[in-house]
Amino acid sequence: MSRRVSRPSTGKQGVLEGEFFMLGDDACAEGAICAGCRFFAGYPITPATEIAQRMALRLPETDGIYVQMEDELASMNTIVGAAWAGVKAMTATSGPGFSLMMENLGLAIMMECPCVLVNVQRAGPSTGLPTLVGQGDMMQARWGSHGPYSIIALAPTSPQELFDLTIDAFNLSELYRLPVLVMTDAEVGHMTEKVVIPPYDEIERAERPRPAVPPEEYEPYRCPPGELVPPMAIAGEGYRFHTTGLTHDERGYPATADDRVQWSLVQRLIDKIEKNRDRIIRLAEDEMDGAEVVVVSYGIAARTALWPIEMARAEGIKVGLLRLITVWPFPEERIRELAGQVKAIVVPEINMGQIVLEVERCAAGKVPVISVPHPGGGIHKPEIVLAAIRRAAGRESDL
């Protein structure tokens, strides 16, 4: 069976446009193409394989390059190389591959190389449940590569949002010069729903800052005054620059004997994200005014919480939903604010309690935070989340 989709109309350069009944993974690939991605390097892995398949089909139609690598170490590294040659590049994987990509995710962070890494999460640890859902890589997304850094991770809840957030991920990666993670999951990736692809010209596309000085004056890691993101030259333009995974000074030269350079470099890598939190963080809030209980969740777990939230509201409990579209950087300010307003916070997620730790940290003991864990392999039963909401509201629950 051909995976080729019907095309009501095709926009510029073979980019799709219109309404589709589309698999989440396919929507991710189409989002990348709409964002200007023209390079994909990957390795097959359930449940992310369809992204690679779709890219293998579609990139040749859009003058892009698809290359299947020998492993995920190579996949991640190849997109970093491609991005340094000036293209927008992406890879997609799941748990085991995500683990293999951690080292070179760090390289992209250190070299400040824009690229996008999609993780269609499945249940772990190890090979775990390859075809079944999990959200167990959320802390790995934040801390998985060694050393101190900040990262951006987005969590879509539907194929449409997977499409939209893949575009956002490319834009953020270009603006802040770092790898951006799309932390979706097997449910969203393997869900088929309506996806609307807007006209090519209506899609916003950000481009990395580029040097405005001639090669002899260019220093690859010197920021313009007051800015935190240095302009990026690309290979073959005559800048003859050097970049390295070693701690480096503004010239890009290794500076490995002095912790002052380490301080200023690492601080800037963190600041360029943390000082732009207002611009980066996106939340979806529902019925938060006057809420006594707030459910804080993300991705598919936020979507499956909708039904128990409805049930709780029918019982007269005022429940709000705070959905994290941006999981990293974590919306600390909003959680601190909520902690002074609500009775309790409920955090359902398909892991044994990861983002709930961040919520607890920000709630700082002001309100009870109730974790609703799930080891993966399925979604939460509605009654489990409902019971947690009732408990949070101080109601007796017979569950």
Next chain:
Amino acid sequence: MSPRRGLRQATYRQRVMRQQMHLDVRHDAVAGDETHPMDEMLREDRLPHIWCPGCGLGIALGCFIGALTKADLDLDKVAVVSGIGCTGRVAGYIKLDSFHTTHGRAIPFATGLKLANPELSVIVFSGDGDLVTIGGNHFIHAARRNVDLTIICVNNFNYGMTGGQAGSTTPIDARTSTTPYGNFEYPFNVSSLAAASGAVYVARWTVLHVRRLENAMIEALQKPGFSLVEIISPCPTGFGRRHGERTGLDTMRYYHKHGVITHGANVHEAGIKLGGDIVEGKFVDVDRPTFLQFREDGLSKALGRNDK
């Protein structure tokens, strides 16, 4: 710390400082306002380099610069990629677009650069441990795909930077810091591995044979497809001194005595044994469409494109 030891350390420090001052004076005397012909290709502000006395990497880099300037390339379109290790530092000294990547991953990084911008000439300059031990999988697969890359692999049979440990190229019986009783693993023959995996150009030279080495590099740079120049190079600090070659010069004498130039030799029988001959020369020079050519031709047919 005993007083005696403290005294010794102070003396050592003084000695180093004296040496440094002496070097600075000599540098000024030699350099003055004049420039070396290679200065244009080197990041002078990064010198002196980190390599030990007697190391072959300076010669390898010198030949590389010679080859780059003679290979008729647009140097603005050249990218040099290194992994980690002593050889991995080459990318940091050469004044071109240069990338110092992670351990073993120079080849996939270079693959990304080349495929994303086919106009670039992409060279991977790294060591044996980096390219064929930790990075062995990428090495064979890039050769299999015939990605248009020039691989310069400096083989010194050990991990020099970390203090002379054994790797996948260490000859049988060799003493290293992790094979104190001798190496009991069969080593890779780097040239044979490349040839078996599909490389279109394979040559091996020691750093004693500088003109031949430089010519091999020029040929490799001009050859479309996956080409390898394996450079046999002394590492007196990590390897040589454990095998009766206290200085780089001792190893060069060994190359002089045991280097056997045999163009077209059966590369699979040209393995390197401790104390044995080193077969060198051009082993493979064949034509095969590169990954990008093959892909473009195939896609043109499949998609009915005439816009090559």
